[in-house]
Amino acid sequence: MAILKSYLLVLDGINYALHLDSLTYDGIKEVIGLTDMPTPPPASLRQTSAVELEKNGLANKISIGLSATATGTVTKRKIIICPSTKPFKNIIGKQVKNLYVRSCVVKTHRNFI
Numbered sequence: 001m002a003i004l005k006s007y008l009l010v011l012d013g014i015n016y017a018l019h020l021d022s023l024t025y026d027g028i029k030e031v032i033g034l035t036d037m038p039t040p041p042p043a044s045l046r047q048t049s050a051v052e053l054e055k056n057g058l059a060n061k062i063s064i065g066l067s068a069t070a071t072g073t074v075t076k077r078k079i080i081i082c083p084s085t086k087p088f089k090n091i092i093g094k095q096v097k098n099l100y101v102r103s104c105v106v107k108t109h110r111n112f113i
Contacts, residue, residue: 006037008045011058011083015042018050024080027095032082050081062088065103066096074102 005022008015025034053059062082065074070093082088091101
């Protein structure tokens with residue numbers, strides 16, 4: 001079950017509020033540039049979704065492979081959001097819930113006309 005938590009993401013001097021699953025993002029938030037929402041929140045705060053950030057090119061969907069041990073084989077995949085300005089490969093080896101990140105790949109969506 002997802003436990004939503006508010007995170008602050010600062011991109012190009014603009015503050016964005018994202019409501020994400022804390023069980024997934026607490027272990028990797030520093031690596032991808034998220035911080036816990038301060039109290040009180042910043043005055044110039046934009047409420048947005050991960051989908052809107054991706055549509056505007058500010059974030060990427062990342063498919064991460066998870067394993068039970070730090071050196072084990074990938075047993076599960078999960079999609080997370082990562083700002084496009086951050087090196088997402090740094091999350092390899094970090095712990096998400098009780099699993100370890102073993103691989104990560106950017107998921108792209110291209111439209112051809």
